[in-house]
Amino acid sequence: MSQNKRAELIRKALVLFYRNGFHATGMDLVAKETGVSKTSIYNHFRTKEELILAVLRLRDENFRNWLFRRMEDLADTPKEQLLLMFDALEEWFLEDGFKGCMFIKASAEFQEHDDAINAQAYAHKRLLVDHFEMLASQAGIEDPHAVARKLLVLKEGAIVIAAMSHSATSAREAKSIAELLMAE
Amino acid sequence: MSQNKRAELIRKALVLFYRNGFHATGMDLVAKETGVSKTSIYNHFRTKEELILAVLRLRDENFRNWLFRRMEDLADTPKEQLLLMFDALEEWFLEDGFKGCMFIKASAEFQEHDDAINAQAYAHKRLLVDHFEMLASQAGIEDPHAVARKLLVLKEGAIVIAAMSHSATSAREAKSIAELLMAE
DNA sequence: GTTAAAATGTACTGATCGGTTTATGTATTC
DNA sequence: GAATACATAAACCGATCAGTACATTTTAAC
Numbered sequence: 001m002s003q004n005k006r007a008e009l010i011r012k013a014l015v016l017f018y019r020n021g022f023h024a025t026g027m028d029l030v031a032k033e034t035g036v037s038k039t040s041i042y043n044h045f046r047t048k049e050e051l052i053l054a055v056l057r058l059r060d061e062n063f064r065n066w067l068f069r070r071m072e073d074l075a076d077t078p079k080e081q082l083l084l085m086f087d088a089l090e091e092w093f094l095e096d097g098f099k100g101c102m103f104i105k106a107s108a109e110f111q112e113h114d115d116a117i118n119a120q121a122y123a124h125k126r127l128l129v130d131h132f133e134m135l136a137s138q139a140g141i142e143d144p145h146a147v148a149r150k151l152l153v154l155k156e157g158a159i160v161i162a163a164m165s166h167s168a169t170s171a172r173e174a175k176s177i178a179e180l181l182m183a184e
Numbered sequence: 185m186s187q188n189k190r191a192e193l194i195r196k197a198l199v200l201f202y203r204n205g206f207h208a209t210g211m212d213l214v215a216k217e218t219g220v221s222k223t224s225i226y227n228h229f230r231t232k233e234e235l236i237l238a239v240l241r242l243r244d245e246n247f248r249n250w251l252f253r254r255m256e257d258l259a260d261t262p263k264e265q266l267l268l269m270f271d272a273l274e275e276w277f278l279e280d281g282f283k284g285c286m287f288i289k290a291s292a293e294f295q296e297h298d299d300a301i302n303a304q305a306y307a308h309k310r311l312l313v314d315h316f317e318m319l320a321s322q323a324g325i326e327d328p329h330a331v332a333r334k335l336l337v338l339k340e341g342a343i344v345i346a347a348m349s350h351s352a353t354s355a356r357e358a359k360s361i362a363e364l365l366m367a368e
Numbered sequence: 369g370t371t372a373a374a375a376t377g378t379a380c381t382g383a384t385c386g387g388t389t390t391a392t393g394t395a396t397t398c
Numbered sequence: 399g400a401a402t403a404c405a406t407a408a409a410c411c412g413a414t415c416a417g418t419a420c421a422t423t424t425t426a427a428c
Binding site: 169 | 205207208283284287288289291292293295297302305306309330333334336337338339340341342344345347348349350353354357358360361364365
């Protein structure tokens with residue numbers, strides 16, 4: 001399987017898992033919808049879990065790229081970037097097909113303590129914190145790590161409420177709290 | 185089936201669904217673990233979804249009772265109650281068997297727009313907001329509804345991070361933000 | 369003690385689960 | 399054109415899915 005084909009398989013599987021959930025999406029459906037035979041899929045991924053992990057790797061890359069770039073586009077200073085992250089999130093919430101955070105959902109479905117999927121989901125969140133911390137540091141904020149962790153709490157809360165309520169207002173609420181947080 | 189037996193069935197099913205997830209918990213396992221025959225279960229619940237909805241109703245009642253009572257025990261004033269909610273949450277995060285919020289997980293697994301399970305999950309969150317709003321109002325806070333919604337964002341964010349990280353520190357982070365929020 | 373309701377275990381339905389086997393087809397490479 | 403590598407469709411594996419049928423046993427009311 002070429003790199004392109006493999007990437008396309010993962011990309012299409014991502015859409016399926018994101019839309020329907022992990023347990024609820026069978027490998028037969030994945031084969032059917034991606035156009036890649038099940039035999040071939042299992043030739044490149046030993047288990048469904050391995051495919052899911054590959055999907056989460058792609059999602060991590062895509063999402064961080066999108067978010068960080070959108071933050072840069074929206075703001076001029078690091079501090080503004082952190083604030084306007086919530087504007088970017090609001091845009092996301094308003095997108096057709098928004099169904100919450102894929103990592104939260106993955107963690108919700110695979111919650112055993114030592115589960116690789118859960119671990120990878122949390123790794124994504126830590127990468128976000130790292131970036132927030134770097135920006136907070138650049139902004140001259142006193143305790144960058146603490147602020148970064150708090151911004152993560154705000155972001156995750158906003159996403160969960162947006163997904164459950166089918167509304168984007170939680171983005172504004174979180175942003176308003178973040179303003180308070182950054183004004184200290 | 186007596187009311188007691190029915191309540192016990194729901195109670196035990198709650199434990200299973202909370203621990204293993206909804207899709208991952210089959211009705212055969214529910215029958216086996218609750219000691220109630222599948223025939224009998226389906227005599228009282230038309231579908232698995234109906235059982236899940238009953239479980240969520242119980243969880244809603246239990247969780248709100250526990251949280252609101254714990255908040256009252258910890259604090260003397262409405263404002264303090266809202267703040268010390270995060271201490272109560274921290275206690276919850278540290279409990280053995282803590283696996284995140286059942287409603288977030290339900291919403292993550294049943295995310296179709298018109299899904300009854302998703303709707304019931306969000307209804308639980310709205311009941312929480314109502315209570316927060318009442319307390320905020322009693323505390324003489326300027327915009328009680330806005331503050332209540334923001335506290336919900338903080339609470340959900342803290343829960344999600346606690347579940348993913350297997351750590352309770354997000355409770356303190358959220359509390360520290362809440363202090364800022366309530367000090368305005 | 370009889371009757372009727374409600375519970376049970378067991379077996380079954382057709383579908384789907386994750387994953388494998390097999391036999392066939394189709395490129396590329398030499 | 400033979401060989402190699404990789405793809406395919408389709409059938410298959412045993413297990414499990416949600417839900418049902420059925421014949422039997424328990425429970426409770428009279």
